[in-house]
Amino acid sequence: MKILVCVKRIPDPDESLKFAGGGLDYSASKWVPNAFDEYAIETALRLAEVVGGTQRLAEVIVLGIGPESQRQQLTQFLAMGADRGIIVDADPDKLDTATVSKLIAAVFKKEAADLLIAGKLSQDNEGGQVPQRVAGLLDVPQASFAATVEWDQAAKALTVGREVDDGVEVKRVPLPAVVSVDLRIVLPKSVKNGSTPATHAYQEGPRLASLKGITMAKRKPVAVLKPSDLGVAVGTNEQVVGVAAPPARKAGQKVKTVEELFEKLTKEAKVI
Amino acid sequence: MSKVLVILETAGGQIRPHCLPGITCAAEIARATGKPLHLLVLGAQPDAAAQAIAAAGYGAAAVHTLAGPTLEPFTAEAWSDAIIHAARTLGASVIGGTASSTLRDALPRAAAVLDAPLVSEVVKVKSGDTFVRPISAGRALQDQKVNAGTFFFTARGTEFEHAQPTGAVPVQAVAAAAANTRGAVVQGVQKTESSRPQLTEAKVIVSGGRGMREGANFKLLEQLTDLLGGALGASRAATDAGMVPADLQVGQTGKIVAPELYFAVAISGAIQHLAGMKGSKTIVAINKDAEAPIFQVADYGLVAKWEEAVPRLVELIKARKGA
Ligand SMILES: Cc1cc2nc3c(=O)[nH]c(=O)nc-3n(C[C@H](O)[C@H](O)[C@H](O)COP(=O)(O)OP(=O)(O)OC[C@H]3O[C@@H](n4cnc5c(N)ncnc54)[C@H](O)[C@@H]3O)c2cc1C
Numbered sequence A: 001m002k003i004l005v006c007v008k009r010i011p012d013p014d015e016s017l018k019f020a021g022g023g024l025d026y027s028a029s030k031w032v033p034n035a036f037d038e039y040a041i042e043t044a045l046r047l048a049e050v051v052g053g054t055q056r057l058a059e060v061i062v063l064g065i066g067p068e069s070q071r072q073q074l075t076q077f078l079a080m081g082a083d084r085g086i087i088v089d090a091d092p093d094k095l096d097t098a099t100v101s102k103l104i105a106a107v108f109k110k111e112a113a114d115l116l117i118a119g120k121l122s123q124d125n126e127g128g129q130v131p132q133r134v135a136g137l138l139d140v141p142q143a144s145f146a147a148t149v150e151w152d153q154a155a156k157a158l159t160v161g162r163e164v165d166d167g168v169e170v171k172r173v174p175l176p177a178v179v180s181v182d183l184r185i186v187l188p189k190s191v192k193n194g195s196t197p198a199t200h201a202y203q204e205g206p207r208l209a210s211l212k213g214i215t216m217a218k219r220k221p222v223a224v225l226k227p228s229d230l231g232v233a234v235g236t237n238e239q240v241v242g243v244a245a246p247p248a249r250k251a252g253q254k255v256k257t258v259e260e261l262f263e264k265l266t267k268e269a270k271v272i
Numbered sequence B: 001m002s003k004v005l006v007i008l009e010t011a012g013g014q015i016r017p018h019c020l021p022g023i024t025c026a027a028e029i030a031r032a033t034g035k036p037l038h039l040l041v042l043g044a045q046p047d048a049a050a051q052a053i054a055a056a057g058y059g060a061a062a063v064h065t066l067a068g069p070t071l072e073p074f075t076a077e078a079w080s081d082a083i084i085h086a087a088r089t090l091g092a093s094v095i096g097g098t099a100s101s102t103l104r105d106a107l108p109r110a111a112a113v114l115d116a117p118l119v120s121e122v123v124k125v126k127s128g129d130t131f132v133r134p135i136s137a138g139r140a141l142q143d144q145k146v147n148a149g150t151f152f153f154t155a156r157g158t159e160f161e162h163a164q165p166t167g168a169v170p171v172q173a174v175a176a177a178a179a180n181t182r183g184a185v186v187q188g189v190q191k192t193e194s195s196r197p198q199l200t201e202a203k204v205i206v207s208g209g210r211g212m213r214e215g216a217n218f219k220l221l222e223q224l225t226d227l228l229g230g231a232l233g234a235s236r237a238a239t240d241a242g243m244v245p246a247d248l249q250v251g252q253t254g255k256i257v258a259p260e261l262y263f264a265v266a267i268s269g270a271i272q273h274l275a276g277m278k279g280s281k282t283i284v285a286i287n288k289d290a291e292a293p294i295f296q297v298a299d300y301g302l303v304a305k306w307e308e309a310v311p312r313l314v315e316l317i318k319a320r321k322g323a
C-alpha cells in the first residue's frame, strides 16, 4: 500500500496579519505546516505502523506543491516518520486551486498510490476543496471530513466516520480513494489499521518528531519536480483582487454582577 | 441563455431551511450577471419536494428535478455526476448553493471535472465575477475574481437572508443520467437527535467550553438554552473531550453561526472559535479569567465562575418568564 499525504505550508496562524497594498504581507512570516496536514500525516502513520511490531503496512510519501523552500515543512513530516518526499516546485501566486489539484492528481497517478490523505481545509486561504477536486480528477471515491478511519486490509477498503452537519456519517470506500481529515482524527482511538491492537490508545494530537527521526529525515529522499514534468499546464482561472480587514466589533462593556447582566440583556439589548 | 443553478437539499418532501440563504446569494449573482435563476432538486423521488419548492418559487424561473436511485443517500460521487449532467443539459454556467457539509463535499468534485473554479464561503456578491470571502479564520476578507465561463460557488449561510416565497413556478424533469457512487457505500448516519432548533437556524445559542469540565455540567447550560428556546453549542475543547457531540462545535471548523444572542460560557475565545460566532448580534461572555480574549468581542462580559453565574441567571430569567 502506498499512501500519499499532502502538506501545504502556511504563514503561522498565531501571527497577526499584516495588511499592505490591498493584500497581505507575509514577507516576515514564519512558515508552518497547515494543522490539518499534520493531522493527515498522523493518520497516515497510524495506518502504516503496527504498534508493538516492526512491520510497516504502507509506504508514506509526503507531497507539497509550492516553492522549493517548503522543504523544511516536508522535512518535519519526514522526521515524524514519513518515508520520502516530493515537491512540485511552482510559484504559489501563479497557481490556482484547479492547478494545485491537477498536480496532486498527476503525482498520485505517477506513483500509482492507493490512498491520498489531505487536510480538510487550508487554514490560510480556507478553500476547503483540493481533496474533493483531486478525487474528481482521479475518478475515485472520496471520504471528506474524516473523524475516524478503519482500514479493512483484506477487502482493500476504508470505513470512514465523516463529520457532517447533523451528525456522523459512516461511509465505506474501496481503494484507491481520497480522504480529507477533520480535527478529531487525531483523538487517541480514531484510526484503526487492523494490525495494531484495536484497544491501543495513541497520544492526543499529531506526534512530535523524535531526535532519531530528525536525524534520519535529513537522509530521506526528496524529489523535486516541475509542473511540466507532470504534463500539467499552470493556469489561473481565479485571482485575488483585494484583501481588507473585516469591520471591528464595537467595544463592549464589562458588567459586575449577574443582576446587571440580566438588566442589560432585558432593557438595553432587549434580547431576552 | 446560460443559467444560475442552485442545488437544493430536501428532507420529508420539503426544502431544508439551510438552503434558503444559498438561493438569495444565487439570486444576487443572477441579477449581477443578467442570467435567470433556476433551482435543482436531486433524489430518488424528488417530485414531491420539487412541487412544494415550485409552489414557493423563490424568484426562480423553474424548479428542475433529477431522479435516480443512487442519489439517496447522498454521496459526493453520485451527486457530482448528477450535478454535472444537469448543468450541461440545462446550460448552467454558475452552479452553487449554501455551504453545507453536503455541497462542500460534492461541488468541488463536480467543479474539478468541469475544470471550473469554485469560490467557497461567499459572504458578499460584489459583481457577476467578484466575490468577498473570509480567510485566515475570519481575520481578513478577500475579494476573489473568477476568469472562467463556468464557475461554482458556495454561500455562507449566516451572511444572506432566507429566500422568500414569490409565487408558483413550473417543475421540469431533467432526463436521468448515470450517477455512480464509485463503489462507496453509506452505512448510516448517527444523527444527534435534539428537539432544539438547528445551530445554524437558532436565534439564541448557549455555548460551553473546556471550563465546563465535564458533560454533566452542560445540563445547566441546557436549562438556560431551553428557557430561551435556543440551541446548545460548544468549543472544540469541549467537543474533543466528549462533553457534547462533535456537531455542536462552533468555529472555523465547526458551525458558523450568527444568532441574535450568543452566550460563551467558560470559553477562552481562540481565533478559531471567534471565526464561527463573531457575526452574532449580541455576545455575552462568562469567564472567570478577566484576561480571556473572548471579552474583546463580547458586548457584555461578566468575570465570574459559571457555577455561580449561570444558576443565578437561570433563576432571574425564570422569574421574569413566570411574571
Ligand atoms: C486547525 C484548528 C481548528 C480549530 N477549530 C476550532 C473550532 O472550530 N472551534 C473551536 O472552538 N476551536 C477550534 N480550535 C481550537 C482553538 O484553538 C482552542 O483550542 C479552543 O477553542 C479552546 O476551547 P476553550 O475555549 O473551550 O478552552 P480553553 O482555551 O482551555 O478555555 C477555557 C476557558 O474556561 C475558563 N474557565 C475555566 N473554568 C471556569 C469556570 N469555572 N467558570 C468560568 N470560566 C472558566 C478559563 O478561564 C478559560 O478561558 C481549532 C484549532 C485548530 C488548530
Ligand SMILES: Nc1ncnc2c1ncn2[C@@H]1O[C@H](COP(=O)(O)O)[C@@H](O)[C@H]1O
Pocket (backbone or CB within 6 Å): A006, A007, A008, A009, A034, A036, A037, A040, A063, A064, A065, A066, A100, A117, A118, A119, A120, A121, A122, A123, A125, A126, A127, A128, A129, A130, A131
Ligand atoms: N499547495 C498545496 N500543496 C500540497 N497540498 C495542498 C496544497 N494546497 C492544498 N493542499 C491540500 O488540500 C487541503 C485542503 O486545502 P484547501 O482546499 O486549500 O482548503 C490541505 O489541507 C492540503 O492537504
